[in-house]
Amino acid sequence: MLNPYIPVLILMAVAVAVAAGMSVATSLIARIFRLRRPNPIKSQPYECGMTPIGGARVRFSVKFYLVAMLFILFDVEAIFLYPWAVVHRHLGWLGLVEMGLFIGILAAGYLYLWKRGAFEWD
Amino acid sequence: MQITPRDIWNISPHLVVAALGLIILLIDAIWPRISKRQLANLALLGLIGAGALQARFWPRGQVTPVLGGMIVPDGYTAFFNLVLLVGAGISLLLSTDYLEWDGSAHGEYHALVLFTAFGGMVMAAAGHLIVVFLGLEILSISLYILAGYQRERRESQEAALKYFLLGAFASAFFLYGMALVYGYAGSLDLHAIARAAGAGQGAAANQLLLTGIGLLLVGFGFKVAVVPFHIWTPDVYEGAPTSATAFMSVVAKAAGFAAFVRVFALAFPGADLRHQVGAVVASIAMLTMVVGNTAAVLQTNIKRLLAYSSIAHAGYILVGVVAVLRNPAAPAEGVSAVLFYTLAYTFMNLGAFAVVLALRRRGEELLNIEEYAGLGFRYPWLGALMALFMLSLAGMPPTAGFFAKLYLIRAALSPLVGMWWLVITLALTSVVSFYYYIRVVTVMYMRPAVEGEQAPQASAGPHLGTGLALAALGTILLGLIPAGILQAAQQIAEGLVELGGMALR
């Protein structure tokens, strides 16, 4: 039943093996050949040569919320394109009109967002 | 499936309302300086147009479903769509002055009102549970936004959050119920469900089906605010902008009951099953009437009072639903009582909110019932209208509310229903309801008025005045000539029953 997925599975296995192998191999090789002379400046996290200040965890601005919400809404829109793309030849003009209406309504929503300043960062 | 011009014609009222919502949204976004009053007028014009289109289906319509069984353009649909259009229209009339005064008149408000009405119309017309669900979601999400419309007020934010969280939960219940019913029947088409439930031996004992029906009941129960799914109602009604409260109190109820009655009257035939479901609905109805009316007695805020009153009225309407379920000989009687009640409730409740929306005191809304003292003499017209709406909500003859209750009782009294205790509860709780409705009237007429700075002010512009007049006209006309509307309602109800019979063939 899962036959079509066996190539995918093999590809995945190879990808995982290559990634894991490379990281393990490089760290092993480095362990064998490297010198070990740590000092405090070396062990700091790298931040473009600046001295790092404060933690890496900063509070995100709530403005990102709108971006995330809009992403989800348009993501859901995109999902409907997937089955449509598979069958649009069979659907003919009706399918085109249907999808046109669907996207048209959401394009109107997009226009609304634009004009209302939802994409502006203030 | 082929789409014919006939199909488009059948759903034309829906399309007009949705398209108008979109147009208003875009006009407002592109020309932000446009007068919001003009937008409201445009929306009203569109609602009247949609109403005119819809009236062509009155009162019988076409009973064969269109668009692959998704939409049933019958008289039942026409009735509820007209109720929803009237409710949305009067609400828009009531809201313009209030929003200007509040300083929050954006075009989105009008667009959202139209989308809510659209969602409700879809629910009323649905012949398929997926369409019911999508309509329910369009209606609900628009209402969540309207509840949180006054972004600067904490109460409004709280209302939106509470409504949204509980509403999303209720939608999930509904969806789960749909899934279980699908598991039983293999389809979500109401006719196909009816065939499966009618053919299945022991449908009344099938746990899959019964659980599914129970979960659907939770979903509908939340939307129309019946006990024990009513907890959100007072807080949301109090926190939401008053104009939005007025709107949601009538439109969510009408749309919710429209889909509720259609689904339960069509999809689950079989006397045993109906008997069983009817018993559950009856106990919910009793609980709702008792809790709603007793809690309303304790309220001092008019918006909370009207919230509990709306819960109580949902309980009364449920009595009609019980009559539909438990009277196989004449289910049409229950359906027509529900139809009449919904229409009457729309007029009288919007009227009561219209009076609340007209009143101010020192730059604030006048919400404390005690502050209505002397209003009857200070503003005789407003006082008289408020008294009319309160008496009608209480069910005093010869107002609309009285006949609405009378028809419900008549439908539920049939010996086949066998629920005399339900009718007694209805009568007793109505007596209790007189206490708190009449209290508003006595405060208005029996208490001395406050003068000077603290005195309440009334302001009714042309929009609000028209809305108030329409609500009053509806309340009085339904009280004076109830027979005409009832006859039409009966005809519509028979159409629905006939549809149910067709489904089984």
Add this chain to the structure above:
Amino acid sequence: MNVANLGFFLVAGLSIVSAGFVIFHPNPVRSALFLVVNFICLAILYLTLNAQLLAALQVIVYAGAIMVLFLFVIMLLNLGGERAREDALAGQKFAGGFLALVVLGALSVGLYQVVSAKETRPVTDAWRLEQMRFQAPPGKEGEVQIAQIGSELFRNYLYPFELTSVLLLVGLIGAVLLAKRRLPEQSQPEGQRRDRP
């Protein structure tokens, strides 16, 4: 036990373990990442049930979009610290555990009844049609499935499909109206309400 069964138990076990980590890991960011693992396991289970579209949606919507929102909210609330938080309500853990056991029990009983029951479901035309519609010829499962769903969605379910766009539109309005910090100025006068903050 054949290979397919082994695969199922592997993925199912992984999904349960990752779900456990979602609940019990003290660091919320890592909980969220374990949730991604859980979503992907579910997607694989959908594939084994021959529901390809559902699997794709699970990855695109849940592992993609919903996860972004989860992580965003975690960052917004600044829950990064790895500290055990006190429960807001006393006995919350106990009550939650108890309710979870009740649900587990109810589901088990329900499953048992369904598995052991004699056929009480009516075999209607609708059911037969449904079964016929979703049986693909062997070897062509993926393609045919999505095409079938597509032609269902865009023919019979045309109106619900268009309704979805209105639903999404209303969602857009809500996101802007409730989450946008400042809306651009409009023509309206200030309003006379005095109890505004």
